[in-house]
Amino acid sequence: MFADIDPPRQGATGGRRSPIDIFASILEVTKRYGGEGRVTRISYGAGMPVDRVRTCLRRLSDLGLARATRGEEGTTYAITARGQEFLDTYWRMRSFVGLLDPSSERRGRTREGPPPDPR
Numbered sequence: 596m597f598a599d600i601d602p603p604r605q606g607a608t609g610g611r612r613s614p615i616d617i618f619a620s621i622l623e624v625t626k627r628y629g630g631e632g633r634v635t636r637i638s639y640g641a642g643m644p645v646d647r648v649r650t651c652l653r654r655l656s657d658l659g660l661a662r663a664t665r666g667e668e669g670t671t672y673a674i675t676a677r678g679q680e681f682l683d684t685y686w687r688m689r690s691f692v693g694l695l696d697p698s699s700e701r702r703g704r705t706r707e708g709p710p711p712d713p714r
Contacts, residue, residue, distance in 0.1 A: 617643070619685045621651050622660060622678050631664070631673035 612620070624640030625632050632640075638648040652672050655661035660678035664671050674682075 615685065617641070617651060618655060618660070619682060621648060621655065622674050622682050625661065625672055625674045626679070626682070631671045633669060633671055637672065 620641045621637055621643075624637050627640065628636060634645055634648055634652065637652070638645045641648060643651075652661055652663070655678065656663050656672070658677075660675060660681050662673045662675050664673065
């Protein structure tokens with residue numbers, strides 16, 4: 596399922612991002628930009644190279660979590676209702692993992708919800 600995605604990179608907290616974490620990050624960035632965004636902006640927000648984000652966005656589109664729209668200025672990607680459901684479940688599960696694994700709290704990996712909006 597995730598064979599077309601490069602291995603996760605080293606995160607800011609010293610941990611590695613799983614494909615699920617990467618997908619959630621891309622969807623979260625897309626959501627922050629009014630529910631849709633172009634590849635370059637999503638790439639910067641997710642902290643990933645453009646080619647890798649394109650691969651992930653194709654996969655998210657195939658899964659029905661994102662939707663690609665071609666326009667005059669290029670392709671934009673939007674989060675779908677199913678993508679929002681994925682994010683809600685992702686953040687809920689992350690908080691449960693934090694309850695079960697006290698060591699993850701020290702690494703700063705648990706959150707009740709998405710990271711704060713940088714704007």
